[in-house]
Amino acid sequence: MISIPSPCVGICRMDESTGLCLGCARTGEEIAIWRETGEAQRRRIWAALPARFERLGLTLARLPWTPSEILAFVAGKLRSREGSWAIGCYGGVAEFRAEAGEDCEIAVDGERVTARTDRGALRLRIGDAVRALALYETPGQQDLRAIFLVVARLRAGLPVASGLSALGADRAAILPQDRGQGLYDLGLRRTITRFCIRTDKAALVETLTPALGQSWPNYLPAVGAAILRESPVRVVESALGRAEVRTPIPPPGAASIPGPHTHLLPDLLAMGREMGPGFELPEAYAPGAIFYPSPPAND
Template sequence: MTALTQNRHSPCIGICKLDESTGFCLGCGRSGDEIGAWASLDEAGKDAIWQLIPERLQALSVRVRLLPYAGGELLDWVGETIREGRGTWVAGAPGAVAEFPCHDRDATVTRGEDELTAAMPKARFRLKGSEKLRAFAFDGDGPVVLGLPKRRVALPMAEVVTPLGPDEAAIDPEFRDHELFDIGVARRASRFCVRTGDAELIAALRAAEGRHWTELMAKTGATIIEKSPHRVVETGLARIEVFAEIPPPGGTSPTGPHTHLLAEFLTTGEEIPAALGLPEYAAPIAIFYPGTPPA
């Protein structure tokens, strides 16, 4: 279990309204007195309140609450979910996602000073730390969404196929000279890319520069499936790289790491599944689904 550390952050999620019958805030689960005294409490006092919040919010039928982890302890918690095989990490927007399942406990987790990486045979995962990164838990033991203030998410939004040059941010050094192409799914909080060192595919992707991704797939989809380039999904602080082969049309996604690029879901324009709405100020970084993520 991740240990709580110093400088416990506030449970406030920006929904500040006291329930008339209980006196607890419908956003953070604290009483008015606890909110007023928060800044003057020591860490033990803050932790004691944090322990009371889940039961209070459940009684109020509140679907979302903050977890008490931040900074390094949040990275430690993420590492625990992977090492202990608790579920699946997902990055991206509905219709353009990468999944990093850890049920088989076959991932190797490496904890750096300010980031965490995990490697399994056909995928890599990286999460960078930030004191502003927060974990929003839904429906008791349901999904957990990592969120960051939108002003801190600096990904450029591409609406068409865009060459990005060598993937210098690749998790494995051996792939940092491979070419990265943003497919252009027009999302502000994430981007879906392909990475390849194959000269033929690089030429085809460069020829598609400036085109909508559906045009790319109509003309070059067969080659992309045949070559199965790495898929790279990035958000403000997270990256999932998938090396598994792309199934043919009508095929079944593998049970291990895989990606989805589905036009019917991308038409919604959503950055995150509607059932997992974050406070307005937050952008999604990654989602943890205990067990198996929804299809």
């Protein structure tokens, strides 16, 4: 029998006036007995939490989903074309969604779910360490803003490039025919995500090569126009997987096109934020992917 997960979100601080945890809204006694208590009592505790969240003014909550239930949620939303999925950080993100009428191939293989259209692809691995946190508009209500798939921060680190770097052939590409193309890390210096481009176009490779090793965003004057012109595949990775975007890069100031797209905004990246304002997570967790029931406001 699969055990019901703990509601803990990594904020373990008690509210003196209510005696409730300001992270999970349990009492101290409920926290103390959680490991030994039965499934029926765990369900009763979970059922009591929404009213307590309203009382405490909390909008972030863990969902009582096992990894297999998280995997089923991801696959289900992809199949029904509901919402969109994002991987990245504030100012450097890839978003994947399939539009109505667009062919979308979806496969589930063990812990891994993959979705692919002609314009982009998403691959996520939902292992035992993955947690699902929901962010609501209103405390105690079900007006969902986003669902974060997270892992413990200690598990979330990726290789960090100090500048524009050639990573060699992209052996992890979702399509086998892409695995011989060159992958270039843009060197955003983020520990939880990396933003890359993939190309086999000689003209773009020739432009990128002299700029290798230069730090972000200092190399942009030398290579930015070529990247915009050639519009290579953008590959954004996290500890949970990757998103690949094939749509054209819009010119500066233009709106993103419907469907898969990326944002790479130096001014926002310079702020050093992992998440956008109002989307903060507990320090214990790092985001691996985000589900938005409707497109984010900056689209």
